[in-house]
Amino acid sequence: MQPLNGQIQTADWKSEKHVPVIECSEQVKAGEYFKVTATLGKAIAYPNTTKHHIRWIALFFQPEGEKTPYQIGHFEFCAHGESAKGPNESIIYTNHEAATTMKTGKSGTLYALALCNIHGLWQSSKSLALG
Numbered sequence: 001m002q003p004l005n006g007q008i009q010t011a012d013w014k015s016e017k018h019v020p021v022i023e024c025s026e027q028v029k030a031g032e033y034f035k036v037t038a039t040l041g042k043a044i045a046y047p048n049t050t051k052h053h054i055r056w057i058a059l060f061f062q063p064e065g066e067k068t069p070y071q072i073g074h075f076e077f078c079a080h081g082e083s084a085k086g087p088n089e090s091i092i093y094t095n096h097e098a099a100t101t102m103k104t105g106k107s108g109t110l111y112a113l114a115l116c117n118i119h120g121l122w123q124s125s126k127s128l129a130l131g
Contacts, residue, residue: 017044020112027131050087054096063106
């Protein structure tokens with residue numbers, strides 16, 4: 001049996017639409033809140049249809065020197081054009097973008113994990129330094 005982490009895919013978000021893009025300052029002040037955004041399709045448009053969509057994005061922070069990451073948030077996207085009339089017949093669509101504010105007292109690494117209903121799990125990371 002292959003462990004779940006063997007199912008997580010990575011790539012450059014500039015060439016693969018499924019990879020989450022983490023946006024925030026690369027250097028933040030200890031103990032001060034800062035904004036973090038994770039989204040998909042920044043360089044290559046993502047279809048976001050009933051048939052092909054992002055179900056959720058989860059954001060984690062791994063402080064330097066600590067054994068386990070902290071989950072910052074889990075963001076579910078529940079409207080992809082589905083309706084009682086059929087696929088892509090609704091006027092309601094959610095955009096696959098998650099934003100939050102956080103603070104930390106340590107440098108570390110932010111991780112974003114996204115689930116595509118067809119193509120599985122995708123991960124990206126971004127280093128975060130205190131300044």
